[in-house]
Every structure is written in structure tokens, then in C-alpha cells.
Amino acid sequence: MRSQIFKTRITELFNIPHPILCGGLQWLADARYVAAVVNAGGMGFITCMSFPDDPEAFRREVQKCKDLTGGKPFGVSVPISRRLGANDRLNPYLDIIVDEGVRFIETSGDSPERLLPRLKAAGCIVIHKAPGIRYALSAQQLPVDAITVVSAEGGGHPGTLMVPQIIQGPLAADALRKPLALAGGMSTGRHLISALAMGADAILMGSRMVVAEEIWAHRAYKEYVVGIDENANRVVMKTFRNHHRVLDNETSRAVEQLELQGIKDFDHYQPHVDGSLARQAYESGNFNLGMIDMGPSGVFAREIKPVEAIIDEIIDEANSARERIGQICC
Ligand SMILES: Cc1cc2nc3c(=O)[nH]c(=O)nc-3n(C[C@H](O)[C@H](O)[C@H](O)COP(=O)(O)O)c2cc1C
Numbered sequence: 001m002r003s004q005i006f007k008t009r010i011t012e013l014f015n016i017p018h019p020i021l022c023g024g025l026q027w028l029a030d031a032r033y034v035a036a037v038v039n040a041g042g043m044g045f046i047t048c049m050s051f052p053d054d055p056e057a058f059r060r061e062v063q064k065c066k067d068l069t070g071g072k073p074f075g076v077s078v079p080i081s082r083r084l085g086a087n088d089r090l091n092p093y094l095d096i097i098v099d100e101g102v103r104f105i106e107t108s109g110d111s112p113e114r115l116l117p118r119l120k121a122a123g124c125i126v127i128h129k130a131p132g133i134r135y136a137l138s139a140q141q142l143p144v145d146a147i148t149v150v151s152a153e154g155g156g157h158p159g160t161l162m163v164p165q166i167i168q169g170p171l172a173a174d175a176l177r178k179p180l181a182l183a184g185g186m187s188t189g190r191h192l193i194s195a196l197a198m199g200a201d202a203i204l205m206g207s208r209m210v211v212a213e214e215i216w217a218h219r220a221y222k223e224y225v226v227g228i229d230e231n232a233n234r235v236v237m238k239t240f241r242n243h244h245r246v247l248d249n250e251t252s253r254a255v256e257q258l259e260l261q262g263i264k265d266f267d268h269y270q271p272h273v274d275g276s277l278a279r280q281a282y283e284s285g286n287f288n289l290g291m292i293d294m295g296p297s298g299v300f301a302r303e304i305k306p307v308e309a310i311i312d313e314i315i316d317e318a319n320s321a322r323e324r325i326g327q328i329c330c
Pocket of ligand 1: 022023024025026027028047077079107108109129150153154155156157183184185186187204205206207208210292293294295296297
């Protein structure tokens, strides 16, 4: 692990050497990956809904992560649904988070308001991921400890506002007073320096990390991602105001065609967008299957290597960028 070169409100809050967070990754962010992020000096979040209908499997993953980090704290990512009643399914997962003493929680999706009394009473530090400044400002009124603001470039669900990072980053830093991470396209050391220069306290990554050795997905999928360029992704499901930035593959092209034809009946989309297809893609390596979350920053995933090597590379590059700026200053 590289030694610490930045001290920000996020490194202090999470007690980590590097201002690098790795956000929830549906199906992929498990104990092995999250522990590797923590052991490399960042903070990662096990995605609890990667274990749907099986909270005890999630508990085992949390316990495994404790072993792999040697007791260092780590995070869990909790997706909050906009659908009425759908969040009841989170209850057994929250019980486990509290029972097992998980220290850090990333919430995403809808407002975390209803979950916060329980999480805060258990002493959790909560960072809410908001898809735009408007939502971040609402979250800031709640007792969350920090905020991630996602820009248009984010892989997965970047929200409907779709403001690019280069615009949104400085605006977010001006608008928010809580510790701030920027997500969406932030995946190199130069990005880290730019995020800090914009006024943020950390970057949060997703797409860049899917080729890490510790990610369990099939090697054929990772090898494909290593070869993609910045255009190999598209935003679909705008018809349903559920913008989804995914890998450009046969499935996302089929969904795009339905949208171009103006089809609004969800039944036509269901066979393509079922979340379990992405898991099958990761298992089989058939990257044409399902909606596979991916942003343009996947272009920086140029090599399959361990999480620690990725994070070291980001810190080294940030250091070089910092020196370069020092040299060009008059
Ligand atoms: C494969 C993949 C799966 C993701 N799954 C989730 C998820 O389950 N929950 C969540 O809050 N965010 C999820 N995200 C979003 C990331 O946590 C992060 O916000 C986003 O990837 C940041 O933008 P970037 O892709 O440009 O790095 C996912 C992203 C990717 C690439």
C-alpha cells in the first residue's frame, strides 16, 4: 500500500489513507473485493442486494470480509427503492448490518431518511450517493455524514439530470457543506487531483474497478472490458425515467431500438432488463447478455490486475500530477 499523501474530510471520516472510495457493484462487490479495497487504503462497500432473498449468505460475506481485513472496518452498500413497500426487503439486511457491527454504509437510490434512525443509532457512518446536486442538497438536510454526487458519466444509474462531472463537481463543492465524494468518470490519479482541486474530498469509482483480479466475474468479460474504448457504453431506459448507463452490447442495443420505436409498455423491455441476466453474463463471460453497468471511465480499465495495484497506480499518478502542477506554477 502506498503511504498517505492526502488528508481530507473523507480520509478522516473513514480513517483511510487514500481519498478513494469504491462504490457498490451489483453482483460483484463481495467480501474479497471490498477487503482488497480496504487493504489497499481505500473504502469499499459490499452490495447487500447481490444476495437477494438470502440474508444469511450476506451475513457470511460480512463475516468473511472481517476476516480478510483483519478486523479493519469496511462498508456495505444499500440500494433504496423508489417503489412503495419495496424497501421492506431491506429489513433483514439492516438487522445483519447492525448485528455484525458494520461501520460504514453507502446508501443510493431513493432518500435514506427512513433507514437513518436505525443506522445512526447503531453508530454507522452513512454516505449517501445522490444523482445530482438537487438530491444531494435534500440528503444534506438529513443526518448523513457525507455525500457522493454522481455525474452523467457514472456507470449504472447516473440519474435523470445528467450533468457532466466537469460542471457538476465544482458546483457540488460550492453547494454542499458535508464531506463530498465525486463519482462519474473519476478513475485515474489525474481525476483524483482534479476532484480535490474542484473542492471535493474524494473520488468514488465503479467502472474502472470491474477488471480487478479480486472481482469474481468471468475472465472473458474482463478481457473484453480491457479492450473497450470510451464509447462502448450507452444510456438506456430514459423512456421510464430510469436512466441506465450500460455496456454497449446486443441487449442494450435491443433496448435502445425499443425506445427508438416509442414503445412504452414495460413488458417488451422485461426480457432484456431483468437484473439476473447481468449475473449470468458475469458467470458465463457472455458480455452480450443483459444490462451490464458501465460508464466511459471503463476505458481506463486497461489491464486485469489486483485492486492494490490499481489504487497504487492512481496514487502514483496523482503524485505526478501534483508535482507537474507544482512545476508549472509561477
Ligand atoms: C458494474 C457496476 C455495478 C454497479 N452497481 C451498483 C449498485 O449495486 N449500487 C450502487 O449504488 N451503485 C452501483 N454502481 C455505481 C457505482 O457504485 C458508482 O457510483 C459508479 O460506477 C461511479 O461512476 P463510474 O462508473 O464512472 O466510476 C455500479 C456501477 C457499476 C460499473
